[in-house]
Amino acid sequence: MYPFEYIEPSTLPEAVAALAEHGPDAVALAGGTDLLVMMRADTIRPKVVVNIKRIPGLSGIAATNGDVRVGALTLVRDIEKSPVLRARAPALSEAARWLGSVQIRHLATIGGNLCRAAPSAEMAPTLLALGARLHLVGVQGQRVVPVEDFFLGPGRTVLQPGEILVEISLDGLAPRSGSTYLRHSIRPLMDLALVNVAAYLALDAAGTITEARIALGAVAPTPIRARAAEAELCGHTADPALFERATEAAVAAARPISDVRSTAVYRSRMVRLLTQRALAQTLAAAQNGHVQ
Amino acid sequence: MKKLMLSLAVNGQVYDVAAFPHRTLLEVLRDDIGLTGTKRGCDDGDCGACTVLLDGLPVTSCLVLAVDAVEKTITTIEGLATAGQLHPMQQAFIEHGALQCGFCTPGLIVTAKQLLEEKPDSSDEEIRAGLAGNLCRCTGYVQILAAVAACRDGQLAGQTEAP
Ligand SMILES: Cc1cc2nc3c(=O)[nH]c(=O)nc-3n(C[C@H](O)[C@H](O)[C@H](O)COP(=O)(O)OP(=O)(O)OC[C@H]3O[C@@H](n4cnc5c(N)ncnc54)[C@H](O)[C@@H]3O)c2cc1C
Ligand code: FES
Ligand code: FES
Numbered sequence: 001m002y003p004f005e006y007i008e009p010s011t012l013p014e015a016v017a018a019l020a021e022h023g024p025d026a027v028a029l030a031g032g033t034d035l036l037v038m039m040r041a042d043t044i045r046p047k048v049v050v051n052i053k054r055i056p057g058l059s060g061i062a063a064t065n066g067d068v069r070v071g072a073l074t075l076v077r078d079i080e081k082s083p084v085l086r087a088r089a090p091a092l093s094e095a096a097r098w099l100g101s102v103q104i105r106h107l108a109t110i111g112g113n114l115c116r117a118a119p120s121a122e123m124a125p126t127l128l129a130l131g132a133r134l135h136l137v138g139v140q141g142q143r144v145v146p147v148e149d150f151f152l153g154p155g156r157t158v159l160q161p162g163e164i165l166v167e168i169s170l171d172g173l174a175p176r177s178g179s180t181y182l183r184h185s186i187r188p189l190m191d192l193a194l195v196n197v198a199a200y201l202a203l204d205a206a207g208t209i210t211e212a213r214i215a216l217g218a219v220a221p222t223p224i225r226a227r228a229a230e231a232e233l234c235g236h237t238a239d240p241a242l243f244e245r246a247t248e249a250a251v252a253a254a255r256p257i258s259d260v261r262s263t264a265v266y267r268s269r270m271v272r273l274l275t276q277r278a279l280a281q282t283l284a285a286a287q288n289g290h291v292q
Numbered sequence: 293m294k295k296l297m298l299s300l301a302v303n304g305q306v307y308d309v310a311a312f313p314h315r316t317l318l319e320v321l322r323d324d325i326g327l328t329g330t331k332r333g334c335d336d337g338d339c340g341a342c343t344v345l346l347d348g349l350p351v352t353s354c355l356v357l358a359v360d361a362v363e364k365t366i367t368t369i370e371g372l373a374t375a376g377q378l379h380p381m382q383q384a385f386i387e388h389g390a391l392q393c394g395f396c397t398p399g400l401i402v403t404a405k406q407l408l409e410e411k412p413d414s415s416d417e418e419i420r421a422g423l424a425g426n427l428c429r430c431t432g433y434v435q436i437l438a439a440v441a442a443c444r445d446g447q448l449a450g451q452t453e454a455p
Pocket of ligand 1 (some may be wrong): 032034108112
């Protein structure tokens, strides 16, 4: 690793100012599980590293009036174990369980996972399916960006120089709703997902689907919503033919590439399989009445 | 760039080290403090040979800047034996022949020790998942899993004196 200047701000304004001052020469350091790997491989060589972990108030999970707020610096391991999230957004805890090893999860943060903007990012599909909002703070002040507008491409986000992701917020879940996260990798653990899928369904008292969100990862330059698939579902009562049409639409939304992990064809087939399973599991959770 | 004065609390002892900010905790533990029990395998977070406990939790020390370990407690494999007695997990690894070259062993033992402390009744499946980040090129893992299960079940023969 090449030497750098190290800054350890104790407040958010200091951190934002330090990052803004040094512009493209500076990076924010959270868990470092992506950053240090990239710096050692010399894919990036920052002159200034701004450690944002000692700023108070940027980590933790809080539930208020049904809303759930997750600090960007919250460890992936804490998301995995959080009783609040296990009750309010279990698909997010489930996703956390699959990220790296326990050693990595004790370092990695949810914010770092999003800001790294890997197409396969473990935490992204569930946040897309749950309609999460990202709270960004920069020199200009704070703004809120829906997670689906956050990613621009592999490793690229809407974050401006100096901007820090501080919080992720989720709406209170509807009573008859469910969510699911599924992923497929060659080895079950310690292997990046070659496809990941998250689904969210909300039903009315008659069982009609009132809200549907399906998110796909690792099959496009960014994690994506399968909007045509969602449109198939909304306003209808679940049945196998409906889910089949939605699954076809999800497969059509995916634009997978072939790489070291998988061929594009295999990825498409896995989108089909995981979407089918995710819809079935999500429906069952929603029908059970409780928020799964 | 100038060196930082770092005060690191390792195995209950405070070490004052002058190190550049880009040095990792793994490098400082091994090269500056001389605690070479913690191994460097991949230097990339993949193998777990560098695992230490940071504030009691297993982390890959190759992905931690030494400066980030200031004001935290660090436990390495050297800190496990107490009063001349090996930790039960160390004992279990010996009794079950859970090591050959030994390169993965320090990382595995500290990870497995914390795993059972956090959940003493971990299932075999939970043990496997908990050790997914520790690679072993020699044993084939069978003896390792047996050692951790024996430790969980309190089935250890006797105590070996620490070296
Ligand atoms: C062995 C290993 C296995 C892994 N397995 C997986 C896996 O299975 N799934 C997966 O998705 N990922 C995996 N990863 C990647 C990585 O662990 C995750 O992406 C992790 O969540 C990154 O978080 P971090 O806090 O370590 O980020 P860092 O490395 O600290 O930062 C990553 C990037 O985001 C920026 N950043 C971080 N936080 C903020 C913030 N709050 N505001 C603005 N910018 C910020 C940094 O400047 C940097 O550019 C793995 C990594 C390793 C080493
Ligand atoms: S040396 Fe740190 S994980 Fe391999
Ligand atoms: S005993 Fe040699 S790597 Fe595990």
